[in-house]
Amino acid sequence: MVMNTWNALHDRISLTYDEAGTGDGPPLVLLHAYPQCREMWAPQLVALSGGPGGGRRVLAPDLFGFGGSPVPDGGWTVDTAADALADFLDGIGITVPVVLGGLSMGGYVALAFARHYPSQLAGLILADTKGGADTAEVKAGRNKSIELVRDQRAGAVIDQMIPRLLGATTHAKRPEVVTAVRQMGAAQSIDGVAAALVALRDRPDATPNLASINVPTLVIVGAEDVLTPPDVARELAAAIPGAKLEVVPAAGHLSNLEAPDEFNAIVQRFLTTV
Structure with a gap:
């Protein structure tokens, strides 16, 4: 897979990306989880x-x-990431509404995009994510993680997360997935992980806007997800008019990597409805 780079010269930001396929269907854009990268969507x-x-x-x-x-000067928020995504789509020549999918952190950015750019959406996929903002307890944990990554690099953060990031079945039966997730997280930069933690900590509550989402929406959750568990996914789906909920068996928070065949089949069925 060849990495592509889009540059917005007017404000000196850039995004790298992978792509595949051509055709008449609405383009599908996939936003990754924290602290992974675009490579998590390889399956x-x-x-x-x-x-x-x-x-x-x-x-x-x-x-x-x-x-x-790279991290923009001054960091970023889920809203500025949504703005950059809109510029990115225009910059690479996508002028039709897209199906936007996001997992965990990617879901937060997808919800921000839905708030700001509803006319650019043909459909929405929210995987292992939630609408609410961080609680005070979670914000305090983010701050501790910022200190940890500054002291010990990204590998320390991913090692701390791994037990809860992946499901019990994956830990027991798919050690290669555990290794790949750990390696991907450890490869991220100190500044990138720290800036993302700030963006996650400070993101607004997306719940008030959920009822105004008016495109086909799919909510996916791993049955073994302990970070945004199935009950949270059910609440998210119930708040979005007409949203469909799908639970991926034997998968945790990174359901697309833990059970890729099941995840892909669910998304493929949804795409036929958009």
Whole structure:
């Protein structure tokens, strides 16, 4: 897979991204979790495009500070990330509404995009994420993680997260996924992880806007997700008019990596309705 780079010269920001597929279907844009990068979508990129030369264009950008995308001066927020995503789509020639999918942190940015750019959405996929803002307790944990990454690099943060980031079945039966997730997280930069923690900590409550989402919406959650568990996903789906909820068996918070075949089948079915 060849990494592409989009540059917005007017404000000196850039995003790196991978893509696959062509065709007439609405483009599918996938936003990754924290502290991963665009590479976490490798099991989806070609599969959801319909294969080489398939039926839709699928894009997976690196959010600010991850993979090859630098952190903007002054950091970022979920809202400025949504603005950059809108500029990115225009800059690479996508002028039709897209299906936007986000997992965990990517879901927070997707919800910000839905708030600010509803006319640019054809559909929405929210995986292992939630609408609410961080509680005071979670914010305090983010601050501790910022100190940890500054002291010990990103590897210390991902090692701390791994037990809860992946489901019990993955830990027991898919050690290669555990290794890949740990390596991807450890490869991220100190500045990127710290800036993301600030953006996550300070993101607004998206709940008040959920009832105004008026595009087909799919909510996905791993049955073993302990960070945003199925009950949280049910609340999210219930708050969005017409949203469909799907639970991925034997998967935790990174359901697309832990059970890629099941995840892809769920998304493919949803895409036929958009």
